[in-house]
Amino acid sequence: MKRPRIRILATGGTIAGSAGSALRRGYRPGQIGVEDLLASAATLEIDAEFDGREIAAIGSQDIGWREWDALYREITAALEDEAVDGVIVTHGTDTAEETAFLLDLALPAGKPVVLVGAMRPADAVGSDGMRNLANAARVAGDAGAAHRGVLVVMSDHVFAAIDVRKAATGGTEAFRGFPRGPIATVTPTSLDWFGPADRLGRPARFPWPESLPKVMILTAYAGMEADTVGCALASGAQGIVLAGLGQGNAPATVIEALAAAKVAVVRSSRVDQGSVDRNLEVDDDELGFVAARALGPAKARILLQVLIASGITDPAAMQSEFDRR
């Protein structure tokens, strides 16, 4: 059988991180260039042909429009290139869910696109980077990974971009999926999908935006004051995501300020699991809010940015996009 051809787009992160010593705790992400990453991968004798391009060499806390735009363009070119069977994006774990979800919203279902990272730098004892990369290659080279949207491979799990979250600050099992858990298990030599591809023939949900509007996340807490909303508006936010308490709640004065704000408001939750539904304790119909459903604040912000960029600002129309999977 023909070896799959996989394009690696490197952005940095711990998978390219180095401490300079196996026993040093502090380290810097994005130190290992794509050529060195490819050289390490070559020693694993993975049954695939790789080529690589460097998009960035950063910790993903610094990722933003410049890198996302470059990634979208490179991935689109790779998807159109008959010589490429699948794409791997090496990425820091902190914002992997945001990058994966943004790309997921704007790419057509088709060839596998897989984000992968690591929790331990490349020179740490028991580093997980090459294991995860070998797993990602297994997925990106698998025909069964096509038409599932953008995927994230961490530890021995495959997650869909729409579900995945970084749910722990440390440890190699740091990623979880909500509401769906992993959709496959993977090792360098095995891959088991739990169900059929669910995006067969689905076009891109949104055109790639020309830029992303400013949308801020306000995290709720006991004693939160309404002036936080004023701060967001004064700084030019065109939309606000409430990382609310429980089912997207906040003190009454904050809800009033949000209702008075003349920008889109999406209620999500600071709680990691479970969805935020409409009209439970907050009257979304009355106040013109949108419920984020199962999207956590970071991904709700990405969707809200894309909606505003696409000219979709009516609350009912926005809600139906948040209801979609």
Ligand SMILES: NC(=O)CC[C@H](N)C(=O)O
């Ligand atoms: N485990 C990691 O990748 C964290 C490193 C860095 N903060 C990043 O997100 O890129």
